[in-house]
Amino acid sequence: MQGELTTLGIKVAPSTVWEILRQEGLDPAPERASTTWADFLRSQADAMLAADFLETNTLNGQRQYILAVIEHATRCVRVLGTTAYPSASWVIQTIRNLVMDLNDADYRARLLLRDRDGKFPALMDEILAEAGIKTVLTGIRMPRMNSIMERWVQSCRHELLDRCLLWNEHHLRHALREYEHFYNQHRAHQALAQAAPLRTVPDPITDPEQIIDLNVRRRDRLGGVLHEYSHAA
Incomplete structure (x- = not known):
């Protein structure tokens, strides 16, 4: 940007360009163009x-x-x-x-x-x-x-x-x-968000009486190494 302005005969300090970009919420050009591994x-x-x-x-x-x-x-x-x-x-x-x-x-x-x-x-x-x-x-x-x-x-x-x-x-x-x-x-x-790959998150229980009187069952896998909890049918 500074270079383009210079070709028009307009002298602008690099800090001025940086301040304009910052106010507009824009990163410097190399950062806008690059793609990180996470991206x-x-x-x-x-x-x-x-x-x-x-x-x-x-x-x-x-x-x-x-x-x-x-x-x-x-x-x-x-x-x-x-x-x-x-x-x-x-x-x-x-x-x-x-x-x-x-x-x-x-x-x-x-x-x-x-x-x-x-x-x-x-x-x-x-x-x-x-x-x-x-x-x-x-x-x-x-x-x-x-x-x-x-x-x-x-x-x-x-x-x-x-x-x-x-x-x-x-x-x-x-x-x-x-x-x-x-x-x-x-x-x-x-x-x-606490779901499993093949299981969605159930709707939250909103009834206070239902929360107080829960009937939960535990299923053990591999002799108790893994535990699964679910509501009783």
Whole structure:
């Protein structure tokens, strides 16, 4: 702006230009034109998936690798599988199954965000591309770029894996299915205004007598590791 005015023979100090912009609520041009990583994620949330591996050990001494994806907009998670040997063929078949599940659910993802873990084979990106899903890689050693997926990994560890004695792969698969159902159908999420990915927030109770005389039932999952509370029928 200062330069354009100068070409017209009008001399204006940079501070004057800054003051005019500030009064009008406008940021400097470079800041208006730039897009932050957070802005990018928010703008693409409705069509973005994020994927990651997490690891755990079972009581039989086997190390297990769990692959999961999460929808950015709804926070709905899909535990794709767990294995002691995350070979390229296993990952590729798991991704093929994911693509078929997305098609069956009529979910049109355009982007999949993941890190640069060597367990993700190059062919995986080609399979996703054929389904119209572009792979977006995070920076090296920058887990915050995949923060929504990393937050689910932390929740899964704190609420399940760190609180269970998992005997073997079969037991782990059962526990992950229970946690996936709990996370999607019941667990309240602050980012969703206390709704769950597949459950809306019920209407608040306004009748004082109804609040005083509540009849609530608790359902335990995995022997009491997870609790679900609901009104008695």
